Amino acid sequence: MMYLLxxxxxxxxxxxxxxxxxxxxxxxxxxxxKD
Amino acid sequence: xxxxxxxMNKTHFLLGILLSGINxxxxxxxxxxxxxxADFGNIFYIHVPVAWTAFIGYLFVMIFSILxxxxxxxxxxxxxxxxxxxxxxxxxxxLLTGPIWAKPAWGHFWVWEPRLTxxxxxxxxxxxxxxxxxxxxxxxxxSRYAAVLGIIAFIDVPIIFLSVKLWLxxxxxxxxxxxxxxxxxxxxxxxxxxxxxxxLVIISFMIRFRVHILKRLEERNII
Numbered sequence: 001m002m003y004l005l006x007x008x009x010x011x012x013x014x015x016x017x018x019x020x021x022x023x024x025x026x027x028x029x030x031x032x033x034k035d
Numbered sequence: 036x037x038x039x040x041x042x043m044n045k046t047h048f049l050l051g052i053l054l055s056g057i058n059x060x061x062x063x064x065x066x067x068x069x070x071x072x073a074d075f076g077n078i079f080y081i082h083v084p085v086a087w088t089a090f091i092g093y094l095f096v097m098i099f100s101i102l103x104x105x106x107x108x109x110x111x112x113x114x115x116x117x118x119x120x121x122x123x124x125x126x127x128x129x130l131l132t133g134p135i136w137a138k139p140a141w142g143h144f145w146v147w148e149p150r151l152t153x154x155x156x157x158x159x160x161x162x163x164x165x166x167x168x169x170x171x172x173x174x175x176x177x178s179r180y181a182a183v184l185g186i187i188a189f190i191d192v193p194i195i196f197l198s199v200k201l202w203l204x205x206x207x208x209x210x211x212x213x214x215x216x217x218x219x220x221x222x223x224x225x226x227x228x229x230x231x232x233x234x235l236v237i238i239s240f241m242i243r244f245r246v247h248i249l250k251r252l253e254e255r256n257i258i
Contacts, residue, residue: 003075003139007132008062011081012055014131015235018124019048022242026038029249 038242047238054231061224078136080221084228086129086154088236090192092122093157095240097189100182112178113251115185116168117244121236123161130158149198157191164188 039045062080095118103111133151134144145151164184171177194201 001074003135004062004077007078007081007135008059010131010135011085011128012059014124014128015239018239019235019242022239022246023038026242026246026249029246029253030037032253033249 038245044238044241047234051231051234051238054227054234058224058227058231061227075136075139078132080224080228082129082132082136084225084232085125085132087229088232089122089125089129090196091233092118092125092236092240093161093189093192096122096185100185103178103182104186109178112182113244113247115182117240117247119161119164119185120243121239123158123165124239125232125236126154126158126161129154149202150195153191153195153198157188157195160184160188160191 039048058080062077063074096115099111099115099118102108103115133154137146138144164181167184168177168181171180
């Protein structure tokens, strides 16, 4: 079970982190655009 | 307008979260297991769709690169780069979940067998692709070289898929195609995971594309 949980957490965790980082980056660039 | 201000993007993301929940529940509880393996065999339900999604990302790199070389419009280059980034994220996850499965199944995290080696080569080719983009010099020339590399790199995808047939069985550690699970009951969970990961790769691609466009505008001092 430990291996299965590690795989699930690493896949979904990585994808969510990636999307979160990109959303933050996009927000930052978008703010500059508004300025 | 921010990416998630659009109703469609928000719906995609919420659908992704909902499908993730259903999928994790299915994998942990009712999805059929491989009889020869304990529950770690269910990593298959994640590993295989992640690999397919990465390959689809790379297929689009090839298509957009051909379109860029043909039409010479910069937009196709941005599409190709965003696809390469989304594809490489998923390829990284393939190389992460593979060893997690391999440790209990084979006793080692990594074995230099054909499918693993060709998958690693594809990942390394795309690391080279990003290095070329970053440090290649003249942007117009780099876009052309990157497009050619993106097209050539795709040759490795069918090699990975056929590696279990192309090399001698004595060299293989991977199960042959269709041998891992003979149970038809695997399909619903597998299909949910295919849909979910396709959705997530589309979101990753779209948001990354938007970031590229905003960065490009910033570089040109338009914003």
